[in-house]
Amino acid sequence: MKKEQFEFIRKYFDIELSDENFEKLALFYDEFQKYSSVTNLMSKGDLSLLFEKHIFDSFGILKCKRFDFSADLKVLDIGTGGGLPAIPLAICFPNLKIYALDSVSRKINFISEFKEKAGLKNLEAIWARAENLKPLEVDLIISRAVGTMKYIVKNSKKHLNKGGKFIFYKGTMEVIEKEIKELNLFDKKMAKITPKFYLYELPTEEKHQRHIVEF
Numbered sequence: 001m002k003k004e005q006f007e008f009i010r011k012y013f014d015i016e017l018s019d020e021n022f023e024k025l026a027l028f029y030d031e032f033q034k035y036s037s038v039t040n041l042m043s044k045g046d047l048s049l050l051f052e053k054h055i056f057d058s059f060g061i062l063k064c065k066r067f068d069f070s071a072d073l074k075v076l077d078i079g080t081g082g083g084l085p086a087i088p089l090a091i092c093f094p095n096l097k098i099y100a101l102d103s104v105s106r107k108i109n110f111i112s113e114f115k116e117k118a119g120l121k122n123l124e125a126i127w128a129r130a131e132n133l134k135p136l137e138v139d140l141i142i143s144r145a146v147g148t149m150k151y152i153v154k155n156s157k158k159h160l161n162k163g164g165k166f167i168f169y170k171g172t173m174e175v176i177e178k179e180i181k182e183l184n185l186f187d188k189k190m191a192k193i194t195p196k197f198y199l200y201e202l203p204t205e206e207k208h209q210r211h212i213v214e215f
Contacts, residue, residue, distance in 0.1 A: 001025055001028075001029035001030075001051055001055070005051050005056075006022045008056075009055075009056060009059055012200075012203075013062040013063070015059075015062060017092055021091055024120075025055065025088060025091055025092075027117070028083075028087055028114060028118070029051065031110075032050060032083075033050065035082075035110045039106045039110065040106075041081065041106070041107060042081070042082060052203050052204045053202055053208075055088055056202060056203055057169065057210060058084050058085030058089060058144070059085070059089075059092075060085075061085065061142065061167055061169075063198035063199075063200055063212050064167065064196075064214055067140075069093045069096065070093070070095055071095065073097070074136070074138040074140075074161075075089070075096055075097065075098045075138060075139065075140045075141075076098075076099045076130075076136055076141045076142070076159055077089075077098060077099065077100050077143075078130055078141060078142070078146065078147075078152055079103075079143060079144075079146030080101055081104075081107055081146070082110055082111070083100055083110070083114065084144065085142065085169070086098050086099075087100070087111065087114065087120070090122050090123040091118065094121075096122055097122055097124075098122060098123050098124070099124050099126055099136055099138065100124065100125050100126065101128065101133075102127065105127055108126070111125040112125045130156040131155040131156075133159070135158050136159040137161050138159055138160060138161060139161055139164050140164060140165055140167055141156050141164070141166050141167070142168075143168050143169065144169035145169065148183075149166075149179045149182070150179065150182045150183045150186045152166070152168070153186070153190060153215075154186065157187075165214055165215060167213070167214055168212070168213040168215075169210065169211075169212060170211045170212075170213050171210060171211070172209070172211075173197075173211065176197070176213055190215060193215050195213050195215050196213070196214040197212070197213055197214075198211065198212040
């Protein structure tokens with residue numbers, strides 16, 4: 001990961017980041033590439049755009065300005081894969097307690113190894129399915145590149161504190177609207193909540209819009 005890429009994150013999302021943050025993000029980038037070449041954490045096509053489509057995208061949640069990410073929040077990352085967005089967020093916001101959950105052991109093994117290497121005491125890797133765990137009582141449940149909103153809510157709602165929020169990383173509004181209709185038919189309580197949408201663009205050659213959906 002290049003320093004100019006790090007600076008782009010800082011400026012685009014208007015956040016204060018340190019040299020230590022850069023060093024750990026760069027370490028994550030390198031270790032992810034090495035590990036994935038052996039264990040296939042991610043497809044080769046996506047791996048070539050690890051920064052543009054994945055690390056940068058992990059910070060999309062910062063578009064939700066009403067959340068204070070310097071506060072002591074508990075966050076559950078459902079289907080974290082190789083730690084995206086869990087690891088970039090854990091690196092840059094050490095006050096957050098982040099549970100990185102995935103049912104694929106090789107991905108959790110990578111997260112556990114990287115946690116020790118980078119000294120991320122605020123990160124906990126969990127090899128399990130959300131529906132099989134006892135309630136974790138978190139403030140935010142985040143989901144990126146895994147499952148529909150209905151699927152995530154159905155299997156993880158029990159982990160959310162009263163007043164907690166779901167944060168979904170999504171693509172086009174067409175897909176989002178379809179998923180919201182499906183979710184509202186499934187969960188009448190969720191249907192009463194008006195979602196908030198936050199738009200941003202990935203730094204790819206072709207225009208690639210993304211949305212954060214907050215419930």
